[in-house]
Amino acid sequence: MAGSQTTTTDMIGGQAAATTGRLLDVEDLHVEFRIEGGVVNAVNGLSYSLDQGETVAILGESGSGKSVSAQAVMGIIDSPPGFITGGSVKFRGVELLDLPETERRKVRGDRIAMIFQDALTALNPVFPVGWQIGEMFRIHRGLSRRESRERAIELMERVKIPSARQRVNSYPHEFSGGMRQRVMIAMSLSLDPEILIADEPTTALDVTVQAQIMQLLADLQKDTGMGLILITHDLGVVAEVADNVVVMYAGREVEKGESLAVYHHPAHPYTVGLMDSLPRSDVHTARLNPIKGSPPDLMHIPSGCPFHPRCPYAQEKCTVEDPPLFEVGPGRVSACHFWEEVRRDRG
Amino acid sequence: MTAADVESEPGEVVLEVKHLVKYFPITRGIILRRHVGTVKAVDDVNFVLRRGETLGLVGESGCGKTTTARTILRLEKPTAGQAFYRGRDIFELSRSEMRELRRDIQVIFQDPYASLNPRMTVGDIIAEGWKVHKGVVPRNKQRSRVHELLEMVGLNPDHINRYPHQFSGGQRQRIGVARALALEPSIIVCDEPVSALDVSVQAQVVNLLEDIQDELGISYLFIAHDLSVVRHICDRIAVMYLGEIVETGNEYDVYDNTAHPYTEALLSAVPIPDPALRDQGHRILLEGDVPSPADPPSGCHFRTRCWKAQEVCATDPPELVERGQGHPVACHFPQVEFADR
Numbered sequence: 001m002a003g004s005q006t007t008t009t010d011m012i013g014g015q016a017a018a019t020t021g022r023l024l025d026v027e028d029l030h031v032e033f034r035i036e037g038g039v040v041n042a043v044n045g046l047s048y049s050l051d052q053g054e055t056v057a058i059l060g061e062s063g064s065g066k067s068v069s070a071q072a073v074m075g076i077i078d079s080p081p082g083f084i085t086g087g088s089v090k091f092r093g094v095e096l097l098d099l100p101e102t103e104r105r106k107v108r109g110d111r112i113a114m115i116f117q118d119a120l121t122a123l124n125p126v127f128p129v130g131w132q133i134g135e136m137f138r139i140h141r142g143l144s145r146r147e148s149r150e151r152a153i154e155l156m157e158r159v160k161i162p163s164a165r166q167r168v169n170s171y172p173h174e175f176s177g178g179m180r181q182r183v184m185i186a187m188s189l190s191l192d193p194e195i196l197i198a199d200e201p202t203t204a205l206d207v208t209v210q211a212q213i214m215q216l217l218a219d220l221q222k223d224t225g226m227g228l229i230l231i232t233h234d235l236g237v238v239a240e241v242a243d244n245v246v247v248m249y250a251g252r253e254v255e256k257g258e259s260l261a262v263y264h265h266p267a268h269p270y271t272v273g274l275m276d277s278l279p280r281s282d283v284h285t286a287r288l289n290p291i292k293g294s295p296p297d298l299m300h301i302p303s304g305c306p307f308h309p310r311c312p313y314a315q316e317k318c319t320v321e322d323p324p325l326f327e328v329g330p331g332r333v334s335a336c337h338f339w340e341e342v343r344r345d346r347g
Numbered sequence: 348m349t350a351a352d353v354e355s356e357p358g359e360v361v362l363e364v365k366h367l368v369k370y371f372p373i374t375r376g377i378i379l380r381r382h383v384g385t386v387k388a389v390d391d392v393n394f395v396l397r398r399g400e401t402l403g404l405v406g407e408s409g410c411g412k413t414t415t416a417r418t419i420l421r422l423e424k425p426t427a428g429q430a431f432y433r434g435r436d437i438f439e440l441s442r443s444e445m446r447e448l449r450r451d452i453q454v455i456f457q458d459p460y461a462s463l464n465p466r467m468t469v470g471d472i473i474a475e476g477w478k479v480h481k482g483v484v485p486r487n488k489q490r491s492r493v494h495e496l497l498e499m500v501g502l503n504p505d506h507i508n509r510y511p512h513q514f515s516g517g518q519r520q521r522i523g524v525a526r527a528l529a530l531e532p533s534i535i536v537c538d539e540p541v542s543a544l545d546v547s548v549q550a551q552v553v554n555l556l557e558d559i560q561d562e563l564g565i566s567y568l569f570i571a572h573d574l575s576v577v578r579h580i581c582d583r584i585a586v587m588y589l590g591e592i593v594e595t596g597n598e599y600d601v602y603d604n605t606a607h608p609y610t611e612a613l614l615s616a617v618p619i620p621d622p623a624l625r626d627q628g629h630r631i632l633l634e635g636d637v638p639s640p641a642d643p644p645s646g647c648h649f650r651t652r653c654w655k656a657q658e659v660c661a662t663d664p665p666e667l668v669e670r671g672q673g674h675p676v677a678c679h680f681p682q683v684e685f686a687d688r
């Protein structure tokens with residue numbers, strides 16, 4: 001039934017859900033898009049897990065597969081052209097990829113919610129925001145219009161939209177970018193999800209507004225204990241909030257581990273390259289040391305290690321042999337044949 | 348006192364902007380357009396740009412940084428003020444004089460996808476300016492000059508006949524740089540030139556811009572919202588808020604000896620890419636949004652969000668002057684001690 005959390009045993013699609021702190025296990029996920037002219041290999045092997053109250057960041061540049069991997073977890077990839085061709089996504093121990101769409105829909109929004117980069121396109125321009133937030137209660141919980149409106153106001157207050165009661169009937173275009181993102185967050189939190197996936201939630205926002213939104217997400221996470229998956233290209237944002245980070249390149253994970261360890265002792269040349277490309281606002285940066293070239297076309301990913309054409313460590317081996325994930329420390333992996341050299345060079 | 352009086356760094360002034368004002372009318376109605384208000388996009392902006400230096404205009408969306416640049420390029424008509432290019436007021440020039448001047452002040456735009464004509468080859472895009480500005484490069488030398496320019500910006504000269512869609516975002520931005528350089532300008536206005544690029548590619552373009560400046564002594568007016576990139580590339584920085592410059596100085600003045608509360612809040616909001624520093628900074632979270640430039644607060648525009656605001660801030664607009672900080676700041680109560688940044 002609708003309120004699965006109120007039953008004594010938590011059931012997802014007829015299976016008993018695990019009640020431990022582990023929320024999500026993604027393993028060896030593969031996603032491809034079959035389009036005219038070929039196959040776009042968007043995700044080619046991604047594994048991570050998420051615990052209650054934890055924040056995992058998926059860090060990558062455009063075309064790294066970070067957003068697609070999140071859409072696969074959420075179950076919102078259009079098929080065709082998109083196909084999940086391998087791997088597993090387990091929510092509380094239950095394999096989501098095997099669930100029928102009707103069961104999947106009960107998980108979506110209710111247990112796993114998502115917010116997007118562009119709140120203006122994600123919101124419907126012809127309905128008031130309060131109506132759109134209240135829709136969650138009307139559809140998923142069967143509340144009346146009046147009740148759902150009251151709940152919408154409560155949520156708007158919770159995400160600190162000033163004078164919520166007056167603004168509940170305003171339309172998305174009447175809100176600033178930051179306020180719209182708050183509306184999105186209110187909507188995503190309406191059903192008390194256990195996991196929130198935030199896909200570039202602050203990329204379109206000014207830096208002072210970004211700080212407000214990240215603070216809001218942190219406060220809400222503290223209150224609810226939800227797990228947060230943060231999809232971003234911003235190394236600064238990752239450094240500020242993520243417990244663990246997965247660095248993606250050309251659809252696969254290249255490095256993974258606890259944020260502090262990854263930032264201070266990177267073990268993959270791509271991670272090193274990203275850090276050296278970044279100017280800083282807190283200290284003077286001498287000349288930047290960028291990665292040469294540009295990210296590969298996902299229809300023609302280079303042989304062997306996909307990073308080898310841009311890699312200063314690349315050798316013969318890298319062009320033919322796709323590196324496995326090497327265990328480089330406790331809870332840390334790197335997909336580089338020469339991770340030890342990389343580590344040594346970084347001190 | 349204008350900004351020019353306060354600055355003391357050497358170097359020939361190539362551009363001096365004095366009391367620049369740009370208001371946009373707000374109108375209602377289609378046939379009878381009634382004037383119902385004014386957006387004060389740029390309100391009394393002063394700065395100088397010297398030969399071979401990079402001046403950063405930084406601020407959040409709607410602060411007027413892009414309008415300032417567009418007005419200097421005469422893509423917008425100024426409401427008031429002057430802009431002197433090597434002593435001549437740009438706003439007083441005739442059409443033909445202005446055409447001459449456009450050669451000297453070139454632009455690089457944010458979106459490398461939208462700013463290149465998809466139907467023209469790279470060679471034609473780069474050479475197009477020479478059709479208007481005859482005599483920059485003689486006809487028979489044009490092709491070899493395009494080759495040189497492509498090489499200079501790090502592109503393969505053999506790709507001269509390719510079209511923009513055959514290049515990546517970073518490469519397209521290089522084409523934009525080559526096009527700007529073709530006319531041998533003395534100033535390039537860079538409007539968010541790296542904002543659309545991925546981190547690894549962004550660094551390549553930043554380095555390219557630096558190399559070109561070192562080689563050719565071009566001045567950049569660098570408009571960006573990314574405070575880290577601005578710190579890296581700019582010699583001097585002007586922070587804008589609601590159409591006004593609130594603080595200006597060199598990298599260390601603005602970033603390490605921050606005096607204006609807005610600059611302080613802005614900088615504190617920038618995430619630092621080091622997890623070890625996570626809880627060490629004191630982040631100042633500003634309340635609410637930037638007020639509408641159609642109805643900015645009286646006195647100091649920032650006072651409605653400022654934790655230092657007092658009565659005087661509502662009545663007297665603070666002037667952008669040196670207040671013992673070593674650099675000009677438009678605040679009645681600027682930070683004076685710099686210990687903790």
